[in-house]
Amino acid sequence: MEIFYILMVLMLIAGIIAVETKDLLSSVICVGAVGFSSAVMYLFLKAPDIALTQTVVEVLGLVILIRATISREKSFISGDREFFAVVVSVVVLFLIFMAGIGIFQNMAPFGDAAFVRIADSASQVYLKQGVKDTGATNIVTAVYLDYRAYDTLGEATVLFTSVIGAIAILRKKSRKLLSEGDSQ
């Protein structure tokens, strides 16, 4: 449980830095730190699918944001720090490569997932207790409207927000209303 407190403090510090700092690039990197910490948190909460989604979204968002900030700031590293940066990135890449090799060697064979072997993992509990707990014979519905209904709430909120955004951007009267507001 201590890992959650450490991650939470890390996320709080990164969030405060992201809001307070003047440098756009470090602000973006701090936002990325918040996202990846929450991905690690999902992993420790036994929700690896959400952790994967969070990681993918974070990587995409970070790449886009860093591209946007770099084109605006044009802050390049040069001199001795450039050599140091190259060495650090090569070492980190090598470490990630070795960790990847280790993970693939210890991976379960295809069709024998870890969830099946652990008796009290979430998927096994859903399959055994689903009909008794929720009364729904469609186990997918039982999961997304009963066990994990917060997920559905989030999806509905995303849809609602995107529709509001589409209407706000594409409505016909926007320019008319703006010009009327100026004349008054």
Added chain:
Amino acid sequence: MKGMTIIVKTVSSWIKVLVFLFGIYIILFGHLTPGGGFSGGVILAGSYVLLLLAFGREYAEENLPLPIASKLDCIAAFLFIALALLGFIYGAGFFFYNFLQQELMADCNAAGKLVSAGAIPLYNIFIGLKVAASLFLVVLVLSAFRSESDPTEGQE
């Protein structure tokens, strides 16, 4: 000018009822068979998008006007949250508690029937209405934007 040819209009006027009924079936039987609120709502929206494509935007907007669609969207989202809050009030004190199943229908043993699973069919209906209204609104707004940017369309 409005819509497509008479072949498309005739065929889609037969098909739209079947598509609409299929969407309702997918939503209502979401807790028993594959399907649910999201997929059924997309099919419901698809029937209106079919109308929009075949008969033109005005006809589809007469069938489901934009203010009614946006109100339906908001009301369905509100009812979804309200049902979740009812679980908070009547149940063991947590959000999305399936109180209908746990408190009232616990010993009915109705698994597999249409009226079963407590609040899950209600959630499905609300999500289905919400998704149908949302997707229809998106398509309607996009098509309205395109016809407005077309200078030959005329004033409104």
